[in-house]
Amino acid sequence: MVSNTDLSDALAQRLSDSGLRSTPQREVIYNVLLTKRDHPTAEDVFARVKPEMPMISIATVYNCLETLVQCNLVRAVNFERGPTRYCPNLHPHAHFHDEQTGATHDIDLPDSLLGQVKSILPPNFDASSVEIIFRGKARPAA
Amino acid sequence: MVSNTDLSDALAQRLSDSGLRSTPQREVIYNVLLTKRDHPTAEDVFARVKPEMPMISIATVYNCLETLVQCNLVRAVNFERGPTRYCPNLHPHAHFHDEQTGATHDIDLPDSLLGQVKSILPPNFDASSVEIIFRGKARPAA
DNA sequence: AATTCTATTTAGAATGATTCTCATTCCTTA
DNA sequence: TAAGGAATGAGAATCATTCTAAATAGAATT
Incomplete structure (x- = not known):
């Protein structure tokens, strides 16, 4: 079984490979994406993270998602007009x-x-x- | 050679098939798309139409583009975030x-x-x- | 442990793209 | 020519996203 800590470690690794830090916000957001893989929007992610981290701001959600995309941990998808959707990137x-x-x-x-x-x-x-x-x-x- | 009138006729045909009217705005916009096929945004189209039709509004440009998409004369494409782009739809x-x-x-x-x-x-x-x-x-x- | 330096987060303002509202104009048909 | 619906236009409103600047948090150095 893959523990939560393993995932955090993997995330931390990828981030530091890019010269970035692992932060609670980045971890929680990445976890939210892994937990329910329904291609949520930034606002969806925001809503799911809030209960765990009520002070988080929507700007941070955008920042972190962009960071995860940069590290190739997450893929951003745009179907038609409307908000960007995010999925944790496994196989092609x-x-x-x-x-x-x-x-x-x-x-x-x-x-x-x-x-x-x-x-x-x-x-x-x-x-x-x-x-x-x-x-x-x-x-x-x- | 395909004349301008032919194109207008084809447009009028497609529109009336969908129970819609051919209007000067729809014609000019469709022509603009056919003339320079560089996947312009709605704002690009607006700018190209203005010289010919200075009173046209951006809302009309959006309306007409949407109408053309509905009639399958034009395809809307969304690469990444950013404005929707339009191309006149020929082959797949x-x-x-x-x-x-x-x-x-x-x-x-x-x-x-x-x-x-x-x-x-x-x-x-x-x-x-x-x-x-x-x-x-x-x-x-x- | 205190200091410094930089990364990150935050709230809120600003921007960009699109849609909405509604009054006006323009056909079409009666 | 009058009535009714379709289409347009101006501007307000909305939605998604980015920007700005100040506050905070971590890591590295003294």
Whole structure:
């Protein structure tokens, strides 16, 4: 089992790799993201962190999220207009955006496909990342 | 050669299909999008339309763009946070976002690949559209 | 342990993009 | 030509995000 302390250590490691400090705010925010992986907005994160840390400010939430993105611990996603959403970054994955419910699902992305997708680029284009977003409706699984 | 009138006619057709009217504002805005396909923002469009139609308001620009999107004549794209960008929708295509220059290039998307990409979806996901965004740098072509 | 230096946080103001409200104008059809 | 709905325009309002400047907290050094 992965303990809370392990996660904090991993976070601390990544932060110090980038010359940054581990702080209670950064830890709590990262934990919130790991706990409920529903692609929350900054305001969502703010609301979830508040009970634990009532004095935290929304500016800090934005700052910390940006920091986590910088450290490659978290990925920022923008579907359509509207607030940026955040997900803790594990494997490469696509996103499926359910237009009825507004929910976002992670779709595992095979390496082979990633290669094929990149291969449609003309030779002078050098892609550092690829993002794939599906939109549609998800039938409830049987 | 495709005349300006032809385009207006096509526009009028699409609009009336959706029970909407063709108006000078909608025509001018659509024309602006067709004339310079550099994925302009609403403000960009506003600036380009003004010389021709000085009384137009930014609210109308937003309204008209939204209308064109509704009629499937135009596609709205959101790279990262920041304003929505608009492109007149021809074939299915991916977008390449040059991180150095901020420019966006259309990348032609073969049907076959589109199918392969869709095939990674579990059976209970029904995608009505797929969006592919590359990020990176484009070397100037030889 | 006290001091210094810098990173981080905070509250609130400011900004940017978009939407809303509602009065006015413009078609369309009766 | 009158009535009714669609579309536009000006400005206010809202939402998401960033900025600013002051307060705090940590780490490193004395």
